[in-house]
Amino acid sequence: MRVNREKIDKLKEIKRLLVIVDMVNGFVKEGTLAAKSIERIIPRNKELIEEFINDKDSCVFFVRDSHNKEAIEFNTFPPHCIENSKESELIDELKEYEECGITYLKNSTNFVFAPNFLDDIRRMKSLEEVILNGCLTDICIKNGAITLRNLFDQENRNIKVIVDESGIDTYDSSLHNREEESRRALTDMKNNGIEIVKKYGGK
Secondary structure, three states: OEOOHHHHHOHHHOOEEEEEEOOEHHHHOOOOOOOHHHHHHHHHHHHHHHHHHOOOOEEEEEEEEOEOOOOHHHHOOOOOOEOOOHHHOEOHHHHOOHHHOEEEEEOOOOHHHOOOHHHHHHHOOOOOEEEEEEEOHHHHHHHHHHHHHHHHHHOOOOOEEEEEEEEEEOOOEOOEOHHHHHHHHHHHHHHOOOEEEOOOOOO
8 A cells, every 4th residue: 555644644534535546557548457438537537536636635545556576366367467567556647646546456356455555544533435436347346336335335324326327438448348347347336335426526
């Protein structure tokens, strides 16, 4: 985790959290799992990041895929986003904002299990809503969103989990239809208590 000490100290006061998931080179710009189509959501991600970092009651978490070369996940997906590589870095368009938030490095398709993420969510005693942006809609976004919803329900925390359709995307291939997989994932999330919005409207 990249620690922004000031942000960590203020987590108890934060009411809104924006989680930017896997907007890294390895999913957007280069590598075996990169999908150039995801570039279309960059402006929306930037727009929301700027809104959140300029609001004293809000915070931004950046989640970056980061694997060692022997990652078990590579039994399912081809090697990608090796730790300390260019693929594991935020894309250039968002990199300038990273110091304004808190960064978590994940070794699975579920960001909730990234080191320190769960601890920090539990520090956020004033939290009212979590908004998700980034990729991939049907894998990392869906896995993390449903896990967060389950967590908040288990702990009786009345916190909204919101997915902003205008800021998420997934890849397209001969074996993976982008529109169909996205539609299925959004339905799954909605059926699990996630609030799906066309475009998050802020306060």
